[in-house]
Amino acid sequence: MRKFILTTVLALGVANCALAADFSGKYQCHLTDHTDGPFDATLVLKLNPKASFLTAGYASYDIAFHVAGIPYEYTGIAAARGNDLALYFESTGEKKNPDDRGVGIASVILDQDKSGKNGVSIHKFYYENSYKGKSNYGFEECTKA
Numbered sequence: 001m002r003k004f005i006l007t008t009v010l011a012l013g014v015a016n017c018a019l020a021a022d023f024s025g026k027y028q029c030h031l032t033d034h035t036d037g038p039f040d041a042t043l044v045l046k047l048n049p050k051a052s053f054l055t056a057g058y059a060s061y062d063i064a065f066h067v068a069g070i071p072y073e074y075t076g077i078a079a080a081r082g083n084d085l086a087l088y089f090e091s092t093g094e095k096k097n098p099d100d101r102g103v104g105i106a107s108v109i110l111d112q113d114k115s116g117k118n119g120v121s122i123h124k125f126y127y128e129n130s131y132k133g134k135s136n137y138g139f140e141e142c143t144k145a
Contacts, residue, residue, distance in 0.1 A: 047085035102128035120144040
């Protein structure tokens with residue numbers, strides 16, 4: 001009986017974890033930061049195939065993020081399970097802000113527009129626990145270019 005339950009649980013876990021798609025590419029984003037307000041940005045996701053297990057539904061990414069009007073870049077990493085992403089990011093470069101780092105959670109949506117063209121969008125919530133000496137959060141909506 002115990003072997004049957006374990007086999008069933010494992011089978012259900014594998015069945016619930018669909019193949020992961022590769023969401024690599026360039027995205028145009030709009031973000032609303034609780035502290036600093038709205039921004040436009042560009043996100044680049046790059047799959048790390050050596051750290052991914054796509055056939056089981058898991059993917060790893062390197063992140064590059066540029067926010068218009070900010071004098072530094074953001075870099076980070078993301079881990080995906082199916083269409084869900086967990087992210088870590090921080091400011092980098094010569095003029096980086098050491099307090100500008102955080103984590104995020106995102107959903108990747110595969111959809112079609114009115115003309116039937118397939119599209120990919122990312123909807124993200126992020127949290128920074130020490131941005132400008134206080135907690136901060138924000139939302140991002142990104143569309144694959």
